[in-house]
Amino acid sequence: MHALEKILARAAGREEVITGEIVNCAVDLAGINDLYLQTLRSFAEMGGRKVHDPQKVVMFLDHFAPASTITQADNQKQFREFCWEQGIDLLMDINEGVCHQILADKRLVRPGMLVVVTDSHTTTHGAFGAFGTGVGATDLAIILITGQLWFRVPEVIRIHLEGTIGKGVFAKDIILKVIGTLGADYGVYRAVEFTGPVLDRLGVSERMTLCNMTTEMGAKTAYIQPDPVTFEFLEDKLELDSPVLTTDPGYRYAAVHTFDVTGLKPQVAAPHSVDNVSDIAEYLGRPINQAFLGTCTGGRVEDLAVAARILKGRRINPRTRFVVVPASKGVFLEAMAKGYIQTLVEAGATFVTPSCAACLGTHQGILAPGETCITASSRNFPGRMGHAEAEIFVASPASVAAAALEGKIADPVQYLV
Amino acid sequence: MNGIIKGRAFVYGANIDTDQIYPGGYLDLTDPELVARHAMERVDPDFAKEVKPGDMIVAGANFGCGSSREHAAVTLKASGIAAVLAESFARIFYRNAINLGLPLLVCPGIAKLVKRGDMLSVDLTEGKVIDQTTGASVTAQPLSAYVMAILGNGGVKPMIRKQRGLLEEE
Numbered sequence: 001m002h003a004l005e006k007i008l009a010r011a012a013g014r015e016e017v018i019t020g021e022i023v024n025c026a027v028d029l030a031g032i033n034d035l036y037l038q039t040l041r042s043f044a045e046m047g048g049r050k051v052h053d054p055q056k057v058v059m060f061l062d063h064f065a066p067a068s069t070i071t072q073a074d075n076q077k078q079f080r081e082f083c084w085e086q087g088i089d090l091l092m093d094i095n096e097g098v099c100h101q102i103l104a105d106k107r108l109v110r111p112g113m114l115v116v117v118t119d120s121h122t123t124t125h126g127a128f129g130a131f132g133t134g135v136g137a138t139d140l141a142i143i144l145i146t147g148q149l150w151f152r153v154p155e156v157i158r159i160h161l162e163g164t165i166g167k168g169v170f171a172k173d174i175i176l177k178v179i180g181t182l183g184a185d186y187g188v189y190r191a192v193e194f195t196g197p198v199l200d201r202l203g204v205s206e207r208m209t210l211c212n213m214t215t216e217m218g219a220k221t222a223y224i225q226p227d228p229v230t231f232e233f234l235e236d237k238l239e240l241d242s243p244v245l246t247t248d249p250g251y252r253y254a255a256v257h258t259f260d261v262t263g264l265k266p267q268v269a270a271p272h273s274v275d276n277v278s279d280i281a282e283y284l285g286r287p288i289n290q291a292f293l294g295t296c297t298g299g300r301v302e303d304l305a306v307a308a309r310i311l312k313g314r315r316i317n318p319r320t321r322f323v324v325v326p327a328s329k330g331v332f333l334e335a336m337a338k339g340y341i342q343t344l345v346e347a348g349a350t351f352v353t354p355s356c357a358a359c360l361g362t363h364q365g366i367l368a369p370g371e372t373c374i375t376a377s378s379r380n381f382p383g384r385m386g387h388a389e390a391e392i393f394v395a396s397p398a399s400v401a402a403a404a405l406e407g408k409i410a411d412p413v414q415y416l417v
Numbered sequence: 418m419n420g421i422i423k424g425r426a427f428v429y430g431a432n433i434d435t436d437q438i439y440p441g442g443y444l445d446l447t448d449p450e451l452v453a454r455h456a457m458e459r460v461d462p463d464f465a466k467e468v469k470p471g472d473m474i475v476a477g478a479n480f481g482c483g484s485s486r487e488h489a490a491v492t493l494k495a496s497g498i499a500a501v502l503a504e505s506f507a508r509i510f511y512r513n514a515i516n517l518g519l520p521l522l523v524c525p526g527i528a529k530l531v532k533r534g535d536m537l538s539v540d541l542t543e544g545k546v547i548d549q550t551t552g553a554s555v556t557a558q559p560l561s562a563y564v565m566a567i568l569g570n571g572g573v574k575p576m577i578r579k580q581r582g583l584l585e586e587e
């Protein structure tokens with residue numbers, strides 16, 4: 001069995017599961033975010049009264065943090081009241097940040113856990129050796145009532161990363177290359193595991209970016225086998241309580257793809273699809289109205305650090321807005337202590353409180369018709385960040401900072417040698 | 418979920434994502450009637466005005482990719498869409514739609530066969546899709562027993578209520 005299958009087997013209370021079968025699993029951690037008031041509606045509609053295990057539920061008020069319409073405010077009010085009523089202590093209010101980063105900061109996800117959140121990027125937690133997957137509101141309400149949910153045991157695709165990463169090239173560039181090569185629907189219903197020597201040189205932050213972006217190839221979940229990097233990250237806050245599961249030798253992957261990252265250049269996904277990927281060189285000089293740095297994909301301390309490195313002592317182009325959103329309170333505090341916030345504000349950045357902000361096109365930096373944005377987030381669907389006639393380029397945090405500086409798409413490598 | 422449904426086809430391409438089906442700007446709405454007004458807004462601004470109960474959506478691969486918003490399934494169901502027929506579906510959208518009792522059929526080759534406005538008849542039990550305008554037909558992949566059970570109960574909510582009712586009686 002694959003380690004992911006062992007996670008499902010354990011959660012289903014079974015010795016074994018078989019690829020393709022449907023199993024009922026006890027969920028270790030269930031998260032709801034503030035787009036999903038329907039979760040509470042469905043809970044009531046199915047006759048729910050008491051949450052099965054309130055200690056295993058986390059509520060995130062992150063997508064609309066802080067509320068900018070009366071409806072959003074009212075939705076958040078109902079979430080808070082639900083938590084208070086039901087004894088859900090893990091209420092992450094509008095001062096905490098984006099769900100996936102909070103789970104990482106607070107070390108709430110550990111290897112071997114089955115984590116389900118009403119958010120497609122729950123694949124992020126493969127970086128910790130967990131089975132993380134997104135569901136909709138009604139599925140989550142079923143977990144609130146029964147503590148369980150059905151899953152189809154997925155096939156696993158292995159992505160083997162070899163070679164040496166060049167200067168100015170990051171996990172975001174690697175995963176964009178992978179998605180561009182394999183396609184936006186390549187991973188549908190399947191799990192994606194990353195292996196290979198390149199992982200030894202990627203920290204937890206970059207591993208989270210890899211796993212996060214597998215959602216953009218349709219993956220059900222992602223996985224990286226926990227190793228010393230994972231344990232070092234986790235053990236500074238808690239002791240591991242269960243043995244780490246590993247894949248049996250001889251497990252048959254549905255497919256194996258090897259990517260040699262040697263010589264890889266910074267990548268960009270051009271409008272309007274995340275698999276429309278090419279070397280950034282193809283678009284050099286394209287004027288940029290807004291550069292966006294943040295989100296569960298690209299708003300971590302390392303991301304702000306590289307932007308600060310590029311912008312230290314410089315000023316952004318006066319025709320470009322540079323919107324920066326630390327992914328969480330933890331990220332914000334650490335970036336402040338390290339001086340990145342000061343550097344970026346001095347360079348001309350506009351700061352937004354830790355949250356999803358403009359990532360989903362609802363508030364705090366949305367785009368006008370005809371504008372062009374370069375973003376460290378994950379998606380460039382038409383209208384994702386505002387008007388459907390805005391153009392969105394998805395790239396690494398370094399490429400976003402370089403574009404803010406020059407006011408046009410630029411190669412970050414020159415600022416990082 | 419027995420029987421045959423009949424309706425007109427609205428045809429779209431591949432990778433129709435949830436932001437196109439239901440824009441992020443309206444995610445704070447919850448009333449299905451209000452949600453239905455923005456159905457398919459980013460890909461087909463006339464859709465919400467033209468759609469009638471019983472109509473169907475036909476699409477290419479990976480329909481419903483992107484976010485986990487249940488609104489994407491709610492908006493189609495509330496606008497009267499009786500089934501979605503596509504080359505393939507994104508998994509969270511698939512779960513959401515089935516949970517609501519909205520049938521989704523994986524129909525290889527369908528996007529090339531059907532044109533907007535064609536009259537379709539779909540036998541949900543047999544998985545047989547006939548384009549009555551052109552006479553072409555396609556066979557859908559069979560649904561898993563679990564999915565059939567959910568659809569047969571009219572969605573997961575009635576099913577869970579029923580299961581819990583049974584459990585409570587025991």
Ligand code: SF4
Nearest residue numbers: 098295296356359360
């Ligand atoms: S930051 Fe963007 S991608 Fe991440 S959870 Fe928020 S809206 Fe979704």
